[in-house]
Amino acid sequence: MKYALFLGCTISVREQNYEIAVREVAKKLEIEFEDIEDFSCCGFPIKSSNNKVSLMIAARNLAIAANKEGKICSLCNACTAALTEANKELTNNIEVRKKINKELAKIGKKFKPGVKIKHFSRILYEDVGLDILKKNVVKDLSMLKFSVHYGCHYLRPMELYDHFEDAENPFTVEKLLAVTGATIVDYKNKLDCCGGPIFGIEKNIARSMAKQKLENLSAANVDALITICPLCSIIYEDTQKKMEAEFSLKYNLPVLYLPQVLGLAFGIDQKNLGFHLNKTKADALLEKVKKIK
């Protein structure tokens, strides 16, 4: 299994813990990655100001991928959405493709249909499969409890992702996490947006959204919140820090990436899973895992 690895801006510069854990877990599962230095931003951040430019930037990345593996593994929900959307639009709408290709020709690139884009979590579920994941588990995490935050762009719009998951009742990430033996705890308003996309517009609204989620998670009483998107993770870590500093509100909720937890269950050395880069500390949880034979 080989994929071109699409890191995006936030993971490669700010959330390397996610990247490190993904690479370690992939190695274990014999997923091969090709690093492509020429992949830029996915285009998503420009969508609000200029949809056409956003499409062009995504199309440029897709053109590069077409000349390589033709299969992209993305790690960020927003990158997955932007690339998938551009891929569909340019594949199905010949007029738009012509316009975009006219622009891309100026830099010697050309969009060709046929590239496949999948989020790492979806690759684990669909291409690797739960059975192989289970075979790699050497540490039983059954004394731990986790809750999952999917993030909007992993699930919606459903049509964009060919309905691979029912966005009103998703379960794939929970199933992936359950291979570790851990208990998965459902909680109120699990599917609500993290607020990240409007953090730069109205901080107070974004914070209220994140705070509500943290309150609901407190009631669930879990060892950690598991995410698969860098922006969601940043929001839940930063909001906790902020609440602690301003209102002495302590949630003590480590926010971890799915591959970090899978890595623990696969027996990968904790030092190699990037926990030291998490802003919410998972020391208590890691101590518990160390004691598992």
Added chain:
Amino acid sequence: MINSKTKTLDPKFKYEVANEINNSNIMRCFACGTCTACCPIREVDEKYNPRKIIRMVLLGMREHVLKSDFIWLCAACHTCDDRCPQNVQLTKIMTALKNIATREGNIHPFFRGQTKLVSTFGRLYDLEDFDNKKRKRLCLPPLKKNFEEVSKISKKHLPKEED
């Protein structure tokens, strides 16, 4: 209370929005309010009301909508898109409104900043030596500093600098 006189309305505005980004199905809206009921932003702040925004577009309140703060509040979570019984794609409508507002000089400063970063550096960050040093320490491959190709295709289409 919004005071819009009939003569200030632009009856063609809805077509302009519909043509800006295809297949938003804006004309199909029968104002049931599912979008507003399930909106996570609306839950926190009442100034964002997707049903009302669509109504305003259909009525032709062009200037009022394009100069508003509320069009920038959509988080693009797509919950309303998936739940609308008429398959109105609200995120596309909001993107269309923001794109038109940007062309008319009403871009939100946050997006002006993001747009400038991506068109200048090809990513959301102006990389410093520190960033690649950190990646090296973590045994991760280095990142490219600039993407001239991205700058070339994006710059001329992007909003002008603020005066």
